Amino acid sequence: MSPSKDIESPDGRLGVLVVGLGAVATTFIAGVASIRRGLSKPIGSVSQMQTIRLGKRTEAREPKIRNFVPLADLDQLVFGAWDPIPDDAYESASKATVLAPADLEPVADFLKAVRPMPAVFDQRYVHRLNGENVKQGANKRELAEQLRADIRRFKADNDCARLVMVWCASTEVYLKPGPAHESLDAFEKAMESNDDAIAPSMLYAYAALMEDVPFANGAPNLTVDIPALQDLARERGVPIAGKDFKTGQTLMKTIIAPGLKARMLGLRGWFSTNILGNRDGEVLDDPESFKTKEESKLSVLEHILQPDNYPELYADMYHKVRINYYPPRGDNKEGWDNLDIFGWMGYPMQIKIDFLCRDSILAAPIVLDLTLFLDLAARAGMSGIQEWLSFYFKSPMTAPDLYPEHDLFIQHMKLKNTLRHLMGEPEITHLGLDYYE
Numbered sequence: 001m002s003p004s005k006d007i008e009s010p011d012g013r014l015g016v017l018v019v020g021l022g023a024v025a026t027t028f029i030a031g032v033a034s035i036r037r038g039l040s041k042p043i044g045s046v047s048q049m050q051t052i053r054l055g056k057r058t059e060a061r062e063p064k065i066r067n068f069v070p071l072a073d074l075d076q077l078v079f080g081a082w083d084p085i086p087d088d089a090y091e092s093a094s095k096a097t098v099l100a101p102a103d104l105e106p107v108a109d110f111l112k113a114v115r116p117m118p119a120v121f122d123q124r125y126v127h128r129l130n131g132e133n134v135k136q137g138a139n140k141r142e143l144a145e146q147l148r149a150d151i152r153r154f155k156a157d158n159d160c161a162r163l164v165m166v167w168c169a170s171t172e173v174y175l176k177p178g179p180a181h182e183s184l185d186a187f188e189k190a191m192e193s194n195d196d197a198i199a200p201s202m203l204y205a206y207a208a209l210m211e212d213v214p215f216a217n218g219a220p221n222l223t224v225d226i227p228a229l230q231d232l233a234r235e236r237g238v239p240i241a242g243k244d245f246k247t248g249q250t251l252m253k254t255i256i257a258p259g260l261k262a263r264m265l266g267l268r269g270w271f272s273t274n275i276l277g278n279r280d281g282e283v284l285d286d287p288e289s290f291k292t293k294e295e296s297k298l299s300v301l302e303h304i305l306q307p308d309n310y311p312e313l314y315a316d317m318y319h320k321v322r323i324n325y326y327p328p329r330g331d332n333k334e335g336w337d338n339l340d341i342f343g344w345m346g347y348p349m350q351i352k353i354d355f356l357c358r359d360s361i362l363a364a365p366i367v368l369d370l371t372l373f374l375d376l377a378a379r380a381g382m383s384g385i386q387e388w389l390s391f392y393f394k395s396p397m398t399a400p401d402l403y404p405e406h407d408l409f410i411q412h413m414k415l416k417n418t419l420r421h422l423m424g425e426p427e428i429t430h431l432g433l434d435y436y437e
């Protein structure tokens with residue numbers, strides 16, 4: 001039987017629960033509303049715009065992905081959120097200033113209706129934020145139960161057939177995996193004893209999984225990247241994905257580094273610096289939140305360039321990443337990269353990149369694709385870590401003992417081959433010798 005027959009239909013409303021109603025989340029929601037009303041195009045969204053080749057090049061079968069796999073339609077999406085800051089999506093988007101008033105006004109009614117539920121928030125995990133829209137509870141387990149009740153209420157009130165949750169909230173301070181994260185039993189006990197090892201993001205992820213809601217982690221926090229919650233996801237048959245949306249400078253890194261390696265060009269150093277002035281930049285100005293981000297950004301080159309396999313080219317590479325909070329730029333980040341590379345006979349060369357990017361504009365289509373693909377995965381009976389969604393993340397989660405695949409082009413092929421596999425189409429290897437027989 002073809003695997004496609006096993007995918008449940010995407011009928012009914014799909015609730016999208018975003019944790020954090022800041023720049024990324026409001027740009028995503030406003031964009032979906034604008035596209036639905038025919039005012040914008042879903043640029044940057046693979047699920048909406050990209051085609052997929054099926055069969056041989058001579059067959060001329062290249063449907064759009066959204067016409068090939070059974071995805072929920074944008075008209076079926078309904079939005080909910082939590083945030084310690086009580087602003088509705090319109091106020092929050094206005095303050096974020098990612099989108100111009102000319103783009104916000106036509107969808108203002110839609111955005112005003114998205115009001116954040118009280119958050120599970122603790123300033124010890126995000127130092128530079130303060131908010132009064134916060135839940136109170138005797139311990140962390142009770143807070144998680146309150147989140148579960150929110151999820152059930154949202155689903156019933158909005159008549160949703162299914163839900164997906166995406167962490168679009170601030171980056172939490174750096175946490176190391178420890179004994180409290182090893183098993184579900186230890187995790188639940190740690191919630192009850194208010195153990196510091198349990199961050200708010202983990203309570204959202206726990207609540208989602210207990211309610212059978214797929215969960216994606218858009219920030220570099222540990223969150224769902226721990227055995228306790230990964231086991232829970234597998235046991236309950238719920239897909240998860242993470243972590244840290246791949247946008248801006250890291251996106252560029254994972255485009256350029258595989259090219260240098262493919263041509264066996266050496267790299268002596270890669271220095272990356274950024275200025276950004278949004279709330280995310282302010283939070284990342286705190287050294288403890290920056291450490292979480294830094295870990296996520298640094299590992300990318302090591303994995304792509306494989307210095308152990310190519311010591312003459314990459315063993316001595318120096319890699320540095322800096323983020324500086326600079327309010328005048330708002331969400332419009334500027335990232336500079338200097339690459340010291342070398343070629344034939346060791347002759348040095350340099351590459352300079354000056355990327356004037358818009359973080360939330362790059363992140364919003366990722367939130368959309370993850371929502372739709374995680375919902376597809378759930379309906380196809382896939383559970384646990386969805387490595388085929390690595391394409392969207394700076395620090396892709398993998399099975400234990402597997403190194404993450406960071407090369408954007410391998411990730412892209414994996415994503416498309418997974419879709420072909422789900423639909424019972426042969427995977428494409430690009431061998432193509434038979435064209436010449």
Ligand SMILES: NC(=O)c1ccc[n+]([C@@H]2O[C@H](COP(=O)([O-])OP(=O)(O)OC[C@H]3O[C@@H](n4cnc5c(N)ncnc54)[C@H](O)[C@@H]3O)[C@@H](O)[C@H]2O)c1
Pocket residue numbers: 019020021022023024025082083084085096119120121122126129131167168169170171172200201218219220244245246247248278279280283359360362363
């Ligand atoms: N924009 C990008 O390109 C990009 C790329 C990768 C990762 N990210 C990550 O995505 C996240 C969102 O980025 P942003 O620019 O929208 O930031 P933002 O500061 O505009 O929004 C984050 C929101 O999360 C809220 N929040 C904080 N803790 C919360 C909690 N415990 N529960 C609920 N809400 C909480 C904050 O009040 C804020 O409104 C950040 O962690 C960022 O590092 C963004």
